Amino acid sequence: MARARSGARPRPFSGADSALLIIDVINDLAFPGGERVLPWALRMVERLAPLARRLRRAGLPVIYVNDNFNHWRSDFRDVFRHCTRAGSRGSPVARALAPRASDYFVLKPKHSAFFSTSLVPLLEHLGTKRLLMAGIATNLCVFFSAHDAHMLEYDITVLSDCCCAESDADHDLALDQLQRFLGVKVCRADQARTRSTRRPRRPRGGRA
């Protein structure tokens, strides 16, 4: 009922139409093949952590979309605690990419970041049109999330050095298919256009 009659919502990042989606990096890597993902994930962290910092400074939203690990309690902290518990294979990755207070969290029950989640209304709320996509695994949750984003007509860039899979072959194949069949842009973090495309409110000539 809280929402009745409100309608309009503030758009916190007024000039920004881009957001960084970080998929399934808060992860215990306990699935079969997780041991093969780990070394790639540690390399991914080296590129993704500084990129996220850079985007936060630029005022762009950083959105973690993460498996709920069968916790159905809408509690991202439980998921974070679960994945950084003693003995969790993915703990160093999760810790290095721990979200900040200004970040957004969406828990998902299945592969796609868009399936039965509030991601679309959140992106509407933020005014997001362009998605920079990163995370684990290139050929599963990143891949299927990118496909749903494509059907929903978002402008998509997948950051090749900010996502990873069990093997280079799986990773490269997924990126190749996203480019060939969906027209998704693929580039490295240092090539991503992270300045906002819409900057309507900055006064011209104001900066001497």
Place this chain on the structure above:
Amino acid sequence: MARARSGARPRPFSGADSALLIIDVINDLAFPGGERVLPWALRMVERLAPLARRLRRAGLPVIYVNDNFNHWRSDFRDVFRHCTRAGSRGSPVARALAPRASDYFVLKPKHSAFFSTSLVPLLEHLGTKRLLMAGIATNLCVFFSAHDAHMLEYDITVLSDCCCAESDADHDLALDQLQRFLGVKVCRADQARTRSTRRPRRPRGGRA
């Protein structure tokens, strides 16, 4: 990626095909008209709190589906803290209906409990076919959630003394429409069939 290859999930309440949906009771009642909802909500608590206890003891899932109050951080505890802060009009209602560790939480961004949420996969996970619906407000979030549940072909009972609105007129009208046009069952908490319909594991011949 965590979900890859798992498929099957445990169904924790083996004999139960019912669940209690409690909508928007964790609420600061700060919206226009909230002051008129409060006395009705306090009466509602007297019926809903014991019902929830009874259902928990019977092993039925209790699911809180609650507005995210523009917190987009998948954190039910933040929402609870926000609604029970000093000066929150809805604090006594939220405290009296505070969820237990075994309950489920789903945050929703709009009126309907089903719109851009993981409620359907959660109900699949639990094996739920029958919904007992309660909460605030009868003529908004309960009403529109019941309609979506109807389109999704769940068996629905709205508990008349476990939901409330700004006025008796709004409350009665909404219940009347749900019955007339959607064929939704309406009854009091003490009339609700809260025993499971499927009881496959009770040993035959055990009742002398």
Place this chain on the structure above:
Amino acid sequence: MARARSGARPRPFSGADSALLIIDVINDLAFPGGERVLPWALRMVERLAPLARRLRRAGLPVIYVNDNFNHWRSDFRDVFRHCTRAGSRGSPVARALAPRASDYFVLKPKHSAFFSTSLVPLLEHLGTKRLLMAGIATNLCVFFSAHDAHMLEYDITVLSDCCCAESDADHDLALDQLQRFLGVKVCRADQARTRSTRRPRRPRGGRA
């Protein structure tokens, strides 16, 4: 597969961000109470038919969203034939509002025009932001479609003299609730702003 690599689509009504949604007027009115809807529907036709003509001339899309009557064959013509068959109570309404070749048709399986239909992608394709809503019945399919449109953040106007219900009371109550609780605009057909708000391409001063 046809869509692979295409992405961009022509937006046929270049200056228009409005569309007329006509809900369930191709109807046999065979449901209980349909006999009470008929006289109101015949009055509705007198306003809705000329409005639709006016909007077509102005280049605005006219979209029929209609119950599939349990024909699951994606064939609007079958539905039209079914509802205009000899003995169909709703035949005069359906005939008077027969769609034109330039109109769009969406078949829906349930009350809401948005539930399990391609209406959202069609509105994206057309560039529609503002919906003018009309049809049968004010308090059911129009009402629930308006609510879904509200959750999806469309700008909504319900045309009071272009929709109808079983009784004046049902009709008025539904319009009152849409205004009070969802902030939906309600006006008559002759008050509707049917000129496009975006008219970037029409040369100024060109109409002498």
Place this chain on the structure above:
Amino acid sequence: MARARSGARPRPFSGADSALLIIDVINDLAFPGGERVLPWALRMVERLAPLARRLRRAGLPVIYVNDNFNHWRSDFRDVFRHCTRAGSRGSPVARALAPRASDYFVLKPKHSAFFSTSLVPLLEHLGTKRLLMAGIATNLCVFFSAHDAHMLEYDITVLSDCCCAESDADHDLALDQLQRFLGVKVCRADQARTRSTRRPRRPRGGRA
């Protein structure tokens, strides 16, 4: 409004929980690469056409889910006519697989058969739990539809000789990924279990 108060629907294929999904075979193959799909599609027809006949005789639903080719008019016949027009590359495939009066048609606006379509309510209406999937192309619309079916927890079998792609490599890779990552069953048409799993009405002892 037609649906108000009806709720229950007949389930026409009483013993069947399976259905055949035929994806995008009514196709003009006018997309880039369509000329490479054609020879594989002609081979596919030789297996798929007799399978569809066999399933129809067994009383199983055959559901065509097909791109709308930017016709937004809910009219499968228009799409069929478009794809079988003089000069359409895909005409021989579409003609050989022309649907019968008892088949179901669902038009889709994007790759996945489940995205913004009425396929889920149709499958509910039919009581379908198991999907046999076929069509064009193995690595695009069949692949992404299978993934959505997986998230929706249907039991899925992809019929390897009843779908095709631009090349054997694309086809084999997609089937391999569906098996490895989603646990989808893959088999030939002659291996598919096409007898219903639920056969409640066949009299016992009837087969001598």
